[in-house]
Amino acid sequence: MLGIRRISTNRRWWHKKKNWLFFVIFLFLVYVRISKGAFYKDFYYFISKPFWPGQFQKEIVLNSIDQEYLIKLNLLKKDNLRLRRILSLKESSNDEHISAAVISRKTGSWWRQIILNKGSKDGVEIGNIVIGPGGLLGIVKNTSLFTSSVTLITSPESKLGVWVDRIQTNGLLVGLGDDYPSLILYSEDADIKVGDFVSSSPASTLLPPNIPIGIVQSIDETLKSKKTAKILLLAKPQVIDWVQILEVNI
């Protein structure tokens, strides 16, 4: 009447599903554009993975190297065992690991010991060694039916023969009642340096060989023809909750 032409509601563009579909596709493409095709690239990454150049070859080579190392390691272990038997030194059998939880921990003051939840019932014996993540923790000193008590290497009672690999020297590791046991080298001109690695001595009669113990943290002054150094332990008895008990074969 007033010259206004009524448009039928059916003719509006937003009433058509098809238009909405195009709109969604458009938005998706805008997203793809803004993200600079990240979605496409990631998708392509997965579908093209099997066809990457050299992928399989690399895996094959790495697998072969792993196998080679494993075989070498086993051969060396066997050889080492044979030689140690000839020399009648201590050996550790890897099959005899007993996992145990720490149920009491005295890591301060003079009493430095932990109590484990495995005892003589589980086959723990006096003299077994206890290792945790990092290396040696101590030696089982006492067992009851359900528990075993371990003297830590930081205890003033503990004295162990250790090996400094870099200078190929044996030393004595003495617990002092603090967190850093002392390494004593009975040689004035031993060239020990901060950062040297200390492990259990291959000639020890108490411990199996080559168990990591700690790193030289500081070197004290030379006194009376012997050198002493403070050792930072690799295994931290004040925080470790689970340990392994190793049987030592004589």
Added chain:
Amino acid sequence: MGPNFGSKYLMNKFFIKKLSIISFIFIPIIFLWHPNWLGFLGVQPYWPLFWLLPWSMMNGSINGLIFGLFLGLILDSLTLNESFTQIPGLIFCGFLFGRIKIHSDFLVGHFRYGLICSFGSFLCGTLYFLQILFRNFSDSNFLMLIPSFKNILAEVFLTGFFAPFICSQLLRIFKFSRSKLQQ
């Protein structure tokens, strides 16, 4: 009243009377438990003194000495340091704490517990350290000095800090238990 009243009443009476002995059982447990969050520099307060002080003050020197010996025996059996013993320190402290009762029965205020326990812990720590020093006289005694002093001082501080709280409570419990005993 139920049929079990008699036995329950007797049980309660028994527990109240034996409170001091029951609390004695907790010393080795807390000694083993070693709650790290109460420690300072990794060192714990010297727990047995907290019990020994009120016990000796209540029961005299001879009782203190005997229970010092008992405590020492139990704690030595829990620790692996076979060559060193806590017995001399605890016996001496037990005896000494018993003497305090005779001289100044009512003057002992809360904060004196702290001082007395600090002194006792210093005594026990020093006696223990002397044993370690004597044992290791031949090799590396000079290395032990600094960590050991640190241990003794931290222990003395912590024992003195906690003693007023724990000793006064234990003394109250012991007194309550004794008053029930006399009824």
